Amino acid sequence: MSILKFQDRLDDMVSSYANVNDGWDGDVIDCNDYVKDRLCFQFLLHAESWWDDILPPIIINQTKFIAKLYDKSDESMLSNIIRGDIYLYLEDRLRDMVQESYDRVHNIQPEPFAGYERGQ
Numbered sequence: 001m002s003i004l005k006f007q008d009r010l011d012d013m014v015s016s017y018a019n020v021n022d023g024w025d026g027d028v029i030d031c032n033d034y035v036k037d038r039l040c041f042q043f044l045l046h047a048e049s050w051w052d053d054i055l056p057p058i059i060i061n062q063t064k065f066i067a068k069l070y071d072k073s074d075e076s077m078l079s080n081i082i083r084g085d086i087y088l089y090l091e092d093r094l095r096d097m098v099q100e101s102y103d104r105v106h107n108i109q110p111e112p113f114a115g116y117e118r119g120q
Contacts, residue, residue, distance in 0.1 A: 006043055007097070007101065010039075011105050018105070026101075036087050037083055039098065043097075
């Protein structure tokens with residue numbers, strides 16, 4: 001899997017979430033915890049290069065751990081803490097990616113850097 005495939009998946013997720021949540025402007029911080037978990041899960045599935053940075057080094061089967069943590073979670077306090085910490089670690093990256101996806105899905109052009117208008 002790759003980040004490019006995640007971006008395709010993300011466009012679908014963002015489109016679905018925006019259709020259900022009127023007034024959402026694409027900021028991941030405004031999403032509920034369930035959606036944040038789904039975004040983290042999908043990101044981790046597609047970004048194996050991040051696993052060593054995020055997962056405890058003692059985890060032998062990282063794929064199974066991620067699946068258990070997100071898809072088969074027992075909703076224990078420990079699971080919730082780990083998922084919350086993973087979200088906080090990924091928040092800046094996800095925030096940019098989700099906003100870019102939102103803008104792409106809704107055909108919103110980014111505003112040019114103010115310095116370009118002045119010739120800077």
